[in-house]
Amino acid sequence: MRRDFPILSEHVHGKPLVYLDNGATGQKPKQVIDAIARYYSRENSNIHRGVHYLSAQATIAYENARKKIQKLIHAPSDSEIIFLRGTTEAVNLVAQSYGRTYIQRDDEVLISAMEHHANIVPWQMLCEQTGAKLRVIPMNERGELRMDTYQTMLSEKTKIVAIVHVSNSLGTINPVKEMITLAHAKNIPVIVDGAQAVQHMPVDVKDLDCDFYAFSGHKMFGPTGVGILYGKKKWLDAMPPYQGGGDMIRSVTFEKTTYNDVPHKFEAGTPHIAGGIALGDTVDYLQGIGLERIAAYEKVLLDYATEKLSAVSGLHIIGTAHNKAGVISFILDGVHPHDVGTMLDQEGIAIRTGHHCKQPVMQFFKVPATSLVSLAFYNTHDEIDTLVKAIHKTMEMFR
Numbered sequence: 124m125r126r127d128f129p130i131l132s133e134h135v136h137g138k139p140l141v142y143l144d145n146g147a148t149g150q151k152p153k154q155v156i157d158a159i160a161r162y163y164s165r166e167n168s169n170i171h172r173g174v175h176y177l178s179a180q181a182t183i184a185y186e187n188a189r190k191k192i193q194k195l196i197h198a199p200s201d202s203e204i205i206f207l208r209g210t211t212e213a214v215n216l217v218a219q220s221y222g223r224t225y226i227q228r229d230d231e232v233l234i235s236a237m238e239h240h241a242n243i244v245p246w247q248m249l250c251e252q253t254g255a256k257l258r259v260i261p262m263n264e265r266g267e268l269r270m271d272t273y274q275t276m277l278s279e280k281t282k283i284v285a286i287v288h289v290s291n292s293l294g295t296i297n298p299v300k301e302m303i304t305l306a307h308a309k310n311i312p313v314i315v316d317g318a319q320a321v322q323h324m325p326v327d328v329k330d331l332d333c334d335f336y337a338f339s340g341h342k343m344f345g346p347t348g349v350g351i352l353y354g355k356k357k358w359l360d361a362m363p364p365y366q367g368g369g370d371m372i373r374s375v376t377f378e379k380t381t382y383n384d385v386p387h388k389f390e391a392g393t394p395h396i397a398g399g400i401a402l403g404d405t406v407d408y409l410q411g412i413g414l415e416r417i418a419a420y421e422k423v424l425l426d427y428a429t430e431k432l433s434a435v436s437g438l439h440i441i442g443t444a445h446n447k448a449g450v451i452s453f454i455l456d457g458v459h460p461h462d463v464g465t466m467l468d469q470e471g472i473a474i475r476t477g478h479h480c481k482q483p484v485m486q487f488f489k490v491p492a493t494s495l496v497s498l499a500f501y502n503t504h505d506e507i508d509t510l511v512k513a514i515h516k517t518m519e520m521f522r
């Protein structure tokens with residue numbers, strides 16, 4: 124499978140690339156790269172307009188991709204799949220469209236202590252606009268949400284729960300299904316940030332029963348600039364448009380505009396057509412491998428990496444949840460994470476260093492930053508060995 128990814132044969136600073144920054148973005152298989160080239164070479168045309176051949180072909184391809192994404196996450200209908208720019212735009216859409224309609228002064232929005240900035244700031248903005256309050260579900264020192272406290276925080280004031288499925292900085296897999304059941308018992312809708320989940324494990328929105336589910340194409344080995352919001356039709360029908368423009372209307376006069384049906388009501392303007400189509404090819408690719416298989420392999424690799432890294436004296440892993448995805452955040456005694464990143468880069472190893480768009484998580488663990496390894500199914504045991512060797516070399520340099 125590694126041969127499907129042209130970039131994995133690249134060299135960096137004369138060393139074979141070891142790409143361990145998959146949380147930031149995934150690499151692209153040639154099937155996806157070819158899909159983009161094919162679209163621009165042979166199919167390029169605007170969609171949902173024009174009766175000419177190319178426009179009809181592009182529309183069919185785009186709508187087929189929507190159906191593939193629907194099937195990937197087991198959504199009941201393709202009208203519940205909205206093409207957007209990514210997770211960030213999906214959360215902003217729900218915060219503004221649902222939030223401005225249903226959330227008022229003194230209501231509460233519940234998020235968790237391990238959210239990415241993309242699932243914090245849009246809610247903070249909404250709270251500033253409406254006078255609602257942002258409340259934060261705490262976590263323990265392993266990086267697991269405090270479920271007992273969560274239950275006590277759910278009240279008639281709570282108007283939405285926004286939680287991350289898999290944490291990008293700790294790797295924690297949250298018990299989202301249980302959290303959704305608890306919220307629904309009080310009629311509270313839930314949005315799940317699935318940016319770090321869909322590429323690593325099977326996701327079934329019907330089984331989870333979430334009201335909204337957001338994810339990004341680029342993190343699942345697809346193109347940048349395209350992502351998905353799944354929303355239950357009952358909510359999408361009830362919510363006002365997020366942006367106005369072409370494609371989202373049924374009729375326009377200067378006096379009154381009527382809106383298109385979902386999902387088009389939320390898709391104003393010309394979308395990232397090539398990206399959407401290629402995201403369909405990405406889904407084909409992932410399903411060709413099988414997400415169960417991916418999850419099982421990544422678990423083996425995570426256990427191996429955890430064991431090897433834990434054995435390095437002076438290395439401390441941050442985030443040790445029982446149920447974890449392939450993410451390892453760590454600090455090295457006496458070496459700033461930025462220096463770790465720079466030293467590893469010299470060895471051809473790409474990791475993330477910094478606060479990972481999760482400053483509150485770093486504040487909780489009282490560290491300014493960490494080094495972060497995030498795995499994908501194309502990573503190997505040999506690559507973990509190369510990483511561990513480079514970390515030893517780094518520690519010797521700074522001794």
Ligand code: 7TS
Nearest residue numbers: 146147209210211239241291316318339
């Ligand atoms: N939610 C989570 C859990 C994420 O990890 C990210 C991006 C986002 C939302 C935002 O996604 P976007 O595609 O809209 O930008 N996470 C990371 C990361 O871990 N390193 O760089 C970006």
